[in-house]
Amino acid sequence: xxxxxxxxxxxxxxxxxxxxxxxxxxxxxxxxxxxxxxxxxxxxxxxxxxxxxxxxxxxxxxxxxxxxxxxxxxxxxxxxxxxxxxxxxxxxxxxxxxxxxxxxxxxxxxxxxxxxxxxxxxxxxxxxxxxxxxxxxxxxxxxxxxxxxxxxxxxxxxxxxxxxxxxxxxxxxxxxxxxxxxxxxxxxxxxxxxxxxxxxxxxxxxxxxxxxxxxxxxxxxxxxxxxxxxxxxxxxxxxxxxxxxxxxxxxxxxxxxxxxxxxxxxxxxxxxxxxxxxxxxxxxxxxxxxxxxxxxxxxxxxxxxxxxxxxxxxxxxxxxxxxxxxx
Amino acid sequence: xxxxxxxxxxxxxxxxxxxxxxxxxxxxxxxxxxxxxxxxxxxxxxxxxxxxxxxxxxxxxxxxxxxxxxxxxxxxxxxxxxxxxxxxxxxxxxxxxxxxxxxxxxxxxxxxxxxxxxxxxxxxxxxxxxxxxxxxxxxxxxxxxxxxxxxxxxxxxxxxxxxxxxxxxxxxxxxxxxxxxxxxxxxxxxxxxxxxxxxxxxxxxxxxxxxxxxxxxxxxxxxxxxxxxxxxxxxxxxxxxxxxxxxxxxxxxxxxxxxxxxxxxxxxxxxxxxxxxxxxxxxxxxxxxxxxxxxxxxx
Numbered sequence: 001x002x003x004x005x006x007x008x009x010x011x012x013x014x015x016x017x018x019x020x021x022x023x024x025x026x027x028x029x030x031x032x033x034x035x036x037x038x039x040x041x042x043x044x045x046x047x048x049x050x051x052x053x054x055x056x057x058x059x060x061x062x063x064x065x066x067x068x069x070x071x072x073x074x075x076x077x078x079x080x081x082x083x084x085x086x087x088x089x090x091x092x093x094x095x096x097x098x099x100x101x102x103x104x105x106x107x108x109x110x111x112x113x114x115x116x117x118x119x120x121x122x123x124x125x126x127x128x129x130x131x132x133x134x135x136x137x138x139x140x141x142x143x144x145x146x147x148x149x150x151x152x153x154x155x156x157x158x159x160x161x162x163x164x165x166x167x168x169x170x171x172x173x174x175x176x177x178x179x180x181x182x183x184x185x186x187x188x189x190x191x192x193x194x195x196x197x198x199x200x201x202x203x204x205x206x207x208x209x210x211x212x213x214x215x216x217x218x219x220x221x222x223x224x225x226x227x228x229x230x231x232x233x234x235x236x237x238x239x240x241x242x243x244x245x246x247x248x249x250x251x252x253x254x255x256x257x258x259x260x261x262x263x264x265x266x267x268x269x270x271x272x273x274x275x276x277x278x279x280x281x282x283x284x285x286x287x288x289x290x291x292x293x294x295x296x297x298x299x300x301x302x303x304x305x306x307x308x309x310x311x312x313x314x315x316x317x318x319x320x321x322x323x324x325x326x327x
Numbered sequence: 328x329x330x331x332x333x334x335x336x337x338x339x340x341x342x343x344x345x346x347x348x349x350x351x352x353x354x355x356x357x358x359x360x361x362x363x364x365x366x367x368x369x370x371x372x373x374x375x376x377x378x379x380x381x382x383x384x385x386x387x388x389x390x391x392x393x394x395x396x397x398x399x400x401x402x403x404x405x406x407x408x409x410x411x412x413x414x415x416x417x418x419x420x421x422x423x424x425x426x427x428x429x430x431x432x433x434x435x436x437x438x439x440x441x442x443x444x445x446x447x448x449x450x451x452x453x454x455x456x457x458x459x460x461x462x463x464x465x466x467x468x469x470x471x472x473x474x475x476x477x478x479x480x481x482x483x484x485x486x487x488x489x490x491x492x493x494x495x496x497x498x499x500x501x502x503x504x505x506x507x508x509x510x511x512x513x514x515x516x517x518x519x520x521x522x523x524x525x526x527x528x529x530x531x532x533x534x535x536x537x538x539x540x541x542x543x544x545x546x547x548x549x550x551x552x553x554x555x556x557x558x559x560x561x562x563x564x565x566x567x568x569x570x571x572x573x574x575x576x577x578x579x580x581x582x583x584x585x586x587x588x589x590x591x592x593x594x595x596x597x598x599x600x601x602x603x604x605x606x607x608x609x610x611x612x613x614x615x616x617x618x619x620x621x622x623x624x625x626x
Contacts, residue, residue, distance in 0.1 A: 032528060036440075036527070036528035036529060037440045037445065038446055040437065040444065041436070041440040043432075043497050044436070044503065048455065048496075050474075051467070051471065052459055052467065058473065058474065062469070069473065069476065133364065135613075135616055137364075139371075142607075143605070146604070147557075147579060148575075149597075151597050152374040194370070265579075277463075277560075284472075285564060294469050297466040298466070300463065304463065
């Protein structure tokens, strides 16, 4: 510890020197730097305009039209708020998709994070082989989002799949889970939870930051393992929990691939896997109802923004930053 | 940071185990971890096992591994459609590798501007870039499709342009952010030294930042490749001709043919499609696990 703090004062030396040099730095350089800034930024700026900003505005405009890809732009009809009205009042399958997506996120995300945190706690000590476990647990996060793995998953939870053969070992007769409207979405949740490795790695990095002294102090005060977890680990880890929660929730809302594969692009059985993005895809690219799909996209964007804002405003009450004022 | 020296006056009443960090007894913990490994790896092993089973065994033997290893599914799957899977793999490899090049180049340029150069409105542009981090691609897909189609690029002579153009324009804000964070760690004194030697912003980029950013470039390259290789949504939307299909889009063709006989070939091609990602995992395991995931909180 002394070793790491020692160089600090010396490091401050060149730093203030630099600030000094910058303040009276040669004017020519400053000028060329401003130009160079935009030269280096130009690909990104073009991308921002052409691939992000203009399409977003176009999408906003289209959301007030009945545009389908087949009619030329000159004949597009302005329909006002009709798309939004239809979405909120006259489209049961839209609300069904909202419900499916919320159900998926509300169940899969907390379970995934709980699994990630639990395994991270088991791995949070230096011992031989910990790297191997960490790697193996991370592997599903790399593979799980692919079509190939979704295919495997669907077959695993099918009538003759591996899951049912496992159940039969215990004398339970399974069913084709992926064809059952009551269970199809659950199999997708299990697939999401299976990919707990990515948040787990982030938890592990967070756990390393918790000072050992705090545990020592807590155990001196007579805190058992559970109270240490509750009063030391959880508060110290809350920024990382928050980070993971925001990230995984937003990811959870966007689940598409596995639902597409399970239902062959329909959202079935009986719309039970009709995730929001899948519904948007069907509306825009199967039914070619692109005006309506644009309205859905904008509501989706606003919903994500609102949910993120809610996370950040409630985060004040339970996220503790150790260098902040709440300590 | 305040250093607390472990006190020598530790209470003798406390049992030695109390000083341990949470995590349980070693043996119990190992048993739990091995059990989780089994659950985690089971689907993958089952996938490989099934891909090596004969048609009979797929129906009758639900076990993890085949009794007799039969590679027939691989040859059957490879030529299951009118276009061979070799073509799909070439298409996927081309899209993924060009994405790697595009992301590496364009994100590095943008990151250098954000991390090192001072220009008007930099703060605002940086905030905009951070804002696009959380922008779901599903929101942009409809208007992007319309734009690229209007430009005649969808289903054109070379149908991959709509997939690749955004990647050459630094639209993956995540990589820009990653590189900015990395460049902030490069000592400014090096810039100063180069500047005294007469280097301008371009010289500093060329001789200082570019060579020193190699680790960030490698991380970006690996994740660009894996994400593009696995990506399905954009490729599904923009590719319509069978001979242009990438591997993920081609794999969905198997789902259409629901017959039981397609399961073996379908699994074989699924295994093959995951192989490049798996090899990346084996080669760069440490970096993958520690590199990108923690970059968000280290910064």
